[in-house]
Amino acid sequence: MYNLLNDLSIVEVSSFVASPTAGLYCAQLGAEVIRVDHKAGGLDYNRYMLTGEGRSLSWENLNRAKKSLALDLQSGEGRELLVALAASVGQCITNLPEKSFLSHAAMQARRADMVSLRVMGWHDGRQAMDFTVNAAVGYPLMGGPEDWDPVTAPPVNQVLPAWDFITGAYGAFAMLAALRHRDRTGEGSEVRLPLGDVAIGTMANAGLMAEVLYRGGDRERLGNAIWGAFGRDFRSRDGVRFMVAALTPKQWGGLVKAFGVEAGIAALEVEYGVRFADGDTPRFTHRSDLFALFQHAAEHADYAELESRMTAQGCTFERYRTAFEAANDRALVADNPLFGPAPANPSGFDYPATRSFANLPEREAGDPAPAPFLGQHSEEVLAEKLGLSSGAIGKLVDAGTVALSDKE
Amino acid sequence: MYNLLNDLSIVEVSSFVASPTAGLYCAQLGAEVIRVDHKAGGLDYNRYMLTGEGRSLSWENLNRAKKSLALDLQSGEGRELLVALAASVGQCITNLPEKSFLSHAAMQARRADMVSLRVMGWHDGRQAMDFTVNAAVGYPLMGGPEDWDPVTAPPVNQVLPAWDFITGAYGAFAMLAALRHRDRTGEGSEVRLPLGDVAIGTMANAGLMAEVLYRGGDRERLGNAIWGAFGRDFRSRDGVRFMVAALTPKQWGGLVKAFGVEAGIAALEVEYGVRFADGDTPRFTHRSDLFALFQHAAEHADYAELESRMTAQGCTFERYRTAFEAANDRALVADNPLFGPAPANPSGFDYPATRSFANLPEREAGDPAPAPFLGQHSEEVLAEKLGLSSGAIGKLVDAGTVALSDKE
Numbered sequence: 001m002y003n004l005l006n007d008l009s010i011v012e013v014s015s016f017v018a019s020p021t022a023g024l025y026c027a028q029l030g031a032e033v034i035r036v037d038h039k040a041g042g043l044d045y046n047r048y049m050l051t052g053e054g055r056s057l058s059w060e061n062l063n064r065a066k067k068s069l070a071l072d073l074q075s076g077e078g079r080e081l082l083v084a085l086a087a088s089v090g091q092c093i094t095n096l097p098e099k100s101f102l103s104h105a106a107m108q109a110r111r112a113d114m115v116s117l118r119v120m121g122w123h124d125g126r127q128a129m130d131f132t133v134n135a136a137v138g139y140p141l142m143g144g145p146e147d148w149d150p151v152t153a154p155p156v157n158q159v160l161p162a163w164d165f166i167t168g169a170y171g172a173f174a175m176l177a178a179l180r181h182r183d184r185t186g187e188g189s190e191v192r193l194p195l196g197d198v199a200i201g202t203m204a205n206a207g208l209m210a211e212v213l214y215r216g217g218d219r220e221r222l223g224n225a226i227w228g229a230f231g232r233d234f235r236s237r238d239g240v241r242f243m244v245a246a247l248t249p250k251q252w253g254g255l256v257k258a259f260g261v262e263a264g265i266a267a268l269e270v271e272y273g274v275r276f277a278d279g280d281t282p283r284f285t286h287r288s289d290l291f292a293l294f295q296h297a298a299e300h301a302d303y304a305e306l307e308s309r310m311t312a313q314g315c316t317f318e319r320y321r322t323a324f325e326a327a328n329d330r331a332l333v334a335d336n337p338l339f340g341p342a343p344a345n346p347s348g349f350d351y352p353a354t355r356s357f358a359n360l361p362e363r364e365a366g367d368p369a370p371a372p373f374l375g376q377h378s379e380e381v382l383a384e385k386l387g388l389s390s391g392a393i394g395k396l397v398d399a400g401t402v403a404l405s406d407k408e
Numbered sequence: 409m410y411n412l413l414n415d416l417s418i419v420e421v422s423s424f425v426a427s428p429t430a431g432l433y434c435a436q437l438g439a440e441v442i443r444v445d446h447k448a449g450g451l452d453y454n455r456y457m458l459t460g461e462g463r464s465l466s467w468e469n470l471n472r473a474k475k476s477l478a479l480d481l482q483s484g485e486g487r488e489l490l491v492a493l494a495a496s497v498g499q500c501i502t503n504l505p506e507k508s509f510l511s512h513a514a515m516q517a518r519r520a521d522m523v524s525l526r527v528m529g530w531h532d533g534r535q536a537m538d539f540t541v542n543a544a545v546g547y548p549l550m551g552g553p554e555d556w557d558p559v560t561a562p563p564v565n566q567v568l569p570a571w572d573f574i575t576g577a578y579g580a581f582a583m584l585a586a587l588r589h590r591d592r593t594g595e596g597s598e599v600r601l602p603l604g605d606v607a608i609g610t611m612a613n614a615g616l617m618a619e620v621l622y623r624g625g626d627r628e629r630l631g632n633a634i635w636g637a638f639g640r641d642f643r644s645r646d647g648v649r650f651m652v653a654a655l656t657p658k659q660w661g662g663l664v665k666a667f668g669v670e671a672g673i674a675a676l677e678v679e680y681g682v683r684f685a686d687g688d689t690p691r692f693t694h695r696s697d698l699f700a701l702f703q704h705a706a707e708h709a710d711y712a713e714l715e716s717r718m719t720a721q722g723c724t725f726e727r728y729r730t731a732f733e734a735a736n737d738r739a740l741v742a743d744n745p746l747f748g749p750a751p752a753n754p755s756g757f758d759y760p761a762t763r764s765f766a767n768l769p770e771r772e773a774g775d776p777a778p779a780p781f782l783g784q785h786s787e788e789v790l791a792e793k794l795g796l797s798s799g800a801i802g803k804l805v806d807a808g809t810v811a812l813s814d815k816e
Contacts, residue, residue, distance in 0.1 A: 004576060004585040007592055016655070017614070024613065026579065043656050048636025048688055049619045057622060058615035058636070072606075076684050123767070127659075127724045132633055135641070136740060138731030140632075142567040144552065155649055156730045157632040159550040162570035165610055167765075169577035170433065174766040176584035177412040178439050184415055192768045197746045200734065201762045202573055204747070205432065206425070207466035211457045212732040213759045214465060219731065224548075224565040226539055228466070233543070233563055241563055243543040247424070248451055251535075260577065280456055316535045323546030323627065324620040332544060336531060338605045340611070340733045351621045354609045356600045357584040359531070361568065364523035373742025397717055 001063060001366045002356060003033035008384075009181075011086045012036070012093045013102055015044040017130070018159055018195060019095035019119040020062040021168025022175065026093075027369075028356035029066035034089070034381050035066045036082055038073040041374055041405035046195065047223040055347035060371040064343075066354065070375030070403035077401045081386070088110040088385050091179060093171065104190040109364070113188035117175040119167060122196040130161035133199040138208070138218075146223030153221070167198045225291070230255075230283035233320070234295050240303035242309070244294075244317040249277055255315035258306070259297040268293070327351075343370035346407075361405040409473060409774045410764060413439035414783055417588075417793075419494045420444070420474065420501045421510060423452040425538070427503035427527040427602060428470040429576025430583065434501075434766035435777075437471035441496070442789050443474045444490055446481040446810035449782055463755035468779040472751075472761065474574030477790070478783030478811035485809045489794070495519040496793050500585060501579065503527040506553065512598040521596035525583040527575060530604040538569035540663050541607040546616070546626075576608045632700070638663075638691035641728070648711035652702075652718070654726040657685055662721035666714070667705040676701070735759075749777035754815075782814040 008031040012023035020035075028034040047058040071078035074210055077100045086092040086102070087110035096102045098118060109116045115400030134157060135138060143156035146162070171193050178189035203209055212218055224233045224243070230252065231245035246252040256265055266279035268271065268289055274282040276290070283290060298306060303319070310317045326332055333339050333352050335358065342350035382388040384400065396402040416439040420431035428443075435441040445453065452668070455466040472602060477493070479486035487509045493511070494500040495518035504510045506526060515522045529536030542565060551564035579601050586597035611617055620626055632651070633640040638660065639653035654660040664673055676697055677683055678703060682690040706714060711727070718725050734740055741747050741760050745767065750758035760777035790796045790810065804810040 004589040004597070008588075019594055021613070025581060029582070046687055046689070047615075048692060049615065050689070056615075057618040061613050061615045061618060113797070121724075123746060127722065128726070129639075129653050129724055130652050130654055131639055131656065132724055132726035135726040135728045136734060136737075138729055138734045139566070139568050141728055141730050144564060145562070154553070155565060155632065155651075156545070156552060156653070157641070158566040158568065158570070159546050159630070159635070160566065160610075161568055161614070162568055162574070165614075166570070166573045166577055169574055169581055170612075170765055173577055173581035173584060174437070174764070176581060176588060178768075180416075180584060180588065181412040181587075189412070190766055190770060191766050194742075194746075197419075197744070198765045200740045200744070201746050201765050202568075203731065203734065204428070204588060204760065204762045205469050205472075206573075207455075207457065207464075207469040209735045209741075210465040210469060210755075210757065210759050212735050214457065214459060214729060214757055217732050222567070224563065227567070228581075231537075231539055233565070243540050243563075245537050245539055245566070247537065254600070281454070281456060281458070281770055284456060295561065314530075314535065315538055316537055318540035318543040320538070320543045320549055321546055322549050323611065323616055324625050326544060326546045326611065326618050327617045329544075331532075332604075332608050332691075333617075334609070336605070338602075338609050340532060347618075349618065349622055351618050352612065354612045356582070357578055357606045357609050358599050359605075360586075360597055360599055362598060 001028055001030050001369060002360055002363050003030040005029045008032070009034065009089045010091050010093055011083065011089050011200050014093065014095055015042045016095070017062065017164035018167040018171065019093060021165060022093050022119070022171035023066060024062055024064060025172045025356065027170060033066040034377070035063055036069045036071060037374060039070040039375065043290040045374065049349045051349055052074040052207055053347070057206060060346050063371040065369035067377035067381060068372035068374050069378050072401050075401060079121070081401065083107060083110065085385055087114060091115045091175065093117045093175065108188065113182055113267045115175065115178045115182055115188050115191070117152060117171050117191045117193060119171055120192055120194040123194040129194050130164045131157055133156065133163055133196045136196070137199045142219065142221060144221070146221055146225070148221065150221060163195055163199045167193060167195050176327060177362065219283060225287060228284050229280045230287065230290065232291055234298040236301060236306055238302045238303070239276050240319060242303065242317055244315060246283070246316070247280065251316055252277055252283065254315045258313040258315050261292055261293050261297050264293040299407065337365065340368040343368055345370050350403045375403045375408070376405040378389065378402050378404055409436055409438050409777060410768055411438040411772050415799040416440070417442065417497045418499050418501055420502065421490065422503055423450045424503070424636045425470065425572035426575040426579065427501060428439055429573060430501050430525065430579035432470055432472060433577060433580045433764065442475040442690045442785070443471055444477045444479060444493065445782060447478040447744060447783065451472050453782065453809055459606070459755045461755070461759055465755060468754050470535055471779040473777035474780060475785035475789060476780035476782050477786050480809050483809060491515060491518065493789070493793055495522060499523045499583065501525045501583065506533070508710060511728070516596065518784055520589055523583065523586045523590055523596050525579050525601060527579055527600045528602040531602040536604050537601065538571045539565055541571055541604045542566065545607045545611045550629060552626065552629070554629055554633070556629065558629060566789040571603055572598065573608045574610065575601060576604050578606060629809070633695060636686045636692050638695065638698065638701055644706050644709060644711035646710045648727060650711065650725055652723060654691070654724070660685055660691065662723045666721040666723050669701050669705050672701045745773065748776040751776055753778050754781050783811045784813040784815070785809050786812055793802050
């Protein structure tokens, strides 16, 4: 953990992926992030995959480096404590509905300059999750093999919950923007971030909305090819599948040399009266001929040889790996400073743990921290943030309003 | 544009998607973002899709609300001006290589507290792009129909360049974190953000790395089903495909009622000795039986009826739309306050334009701004930020070091 945000405390009341991720990113840059959950665990506490002992590997990765306060959030007392804590700390990340007890107005009533980030479904309050907003904005009907019949082709969901992760990162950004504004003006902010708007808005920002409106219809199915540029998966003689991309003149020149297809390229250039080095447009327009030429070359060499040639030419390429292969890949994980030693995870299972995606060469990175046990920091947080005495905390524990660590 | 960041100026030297997106998000929250390009346009200036007049619809969406300074970046004079400008402004977003003229050290030499964000390929300096890092970390080999033979199934690239968009949002966040640190300590920061680390790190944060290491192998192919929970696409009697998800007890109960499958659920509960309302685990474990039950029910109703029943039960669902359908969907676009009126786009083509994903109910949202013409703000920026006289700027233009608007 870098100490960029070590003056910042944040209360997080979250479930699932987007909202916990916003807190995770802040924690990994040094913020004190206090995740507050219902004492039996929130909706995501038992999210697949569980270890044999019932610990969620999903939860313990999305909540790394946070503190945990466990309250009875079905009781008025527990809810009251949470609102008081959020107001005391001054900034809160949540995906609870705006019409819940943790509304911005409720926090603002106790603290005029409150900053809250609320991750929502659709902007109008309708529920949504990653896979449903994805269905709505068009990407699944663009995926899958190029030779599928466009009329009968099924949608292909992306396995990565991309909208959740974009929303989490954007949420962390928008909250820091609101905090920066408060530092300068003294004004708080309510920041609402609908997952659905991240999806349809990204589709627009990517130029896809303008494109389909300009052409008056949908884009053709491209399979694994990159839209608007030269790139696709190829297969070597020994059956290894790999992805290559050439977006710049240098990348293109290197790829032609690595595949040894200079003569074929020259012939196609004569045939079509174009120069493929000129840019994306001729390469994308004639992609079908180019793909055939490159695939033919790939079939005549084993991957090790192709890899060596592409490396020598500085090409942009990557072998497809399964997730298990990736997790065991030294260059990606064991030798990558993004990962640190396994901390004491709640599950007891040891595996590489992430630092922040960003690295700061001039600063100390520190080691990754584990997720907390549920309620592990209940006493500490209530004492430090709300000034409760140990006697008062003991009474709240006895009354069932506060729970302590679920380690045992 | 909300005015959260209106005290902030940023120099952006970018191409493609991730790095321009970081600047876009800042501009949409009110920052002055000065995109500096080579005078003929950067590597992404003619990125597909182009209008008939040759304007890139990709570029004009990813660079909305920014200013443009066009310099001869192949000349020493142009490069010198850019380094001076970045140091004068104090913060810079770029994806130029660290070993380029725009190194952090070069900017820091002129300004000790410089903050720079550098979007990279892999952490070790190797080139990468969205589709190659995606190939490396495992997702494409998890995608596609469930019934594909796992041994011969091809990779399925996601059409959305998700890693680019996560990196852009995270980069904007990390830069604001570094600026916050400078506000408090006076210290600058070099922030490096490798696209590859965002990919393998997200795979880890999602719990997928822990999962495959824990099980000692890869996850089974799931088709369009949601990992670890209840959710999949179904098809109505009239052939409409839609995605449903039930992660909470309330969502599950509503879905069972909407599909009218209470009896079938009860029978399965007896057969397997489980209660599906208990959580994700029984629903995911027995998903194959549940999917068959729900699909059978879907086949006996038209979509309009299913939609009405799911809406009444507050279910989380969405009909699959093509991108063209989504762009023309009133609820998603025309009636969504995320979008504002078409500004004067460089292309001259009018279409809905995004505001920031985040909305702040208490503040004025303002109207979306257009992308600039290349070089449109060259004179303004050089005069305001570097104090150059109009005579000095005229000489730079005559010498070809500075270019003015390419509007005509």
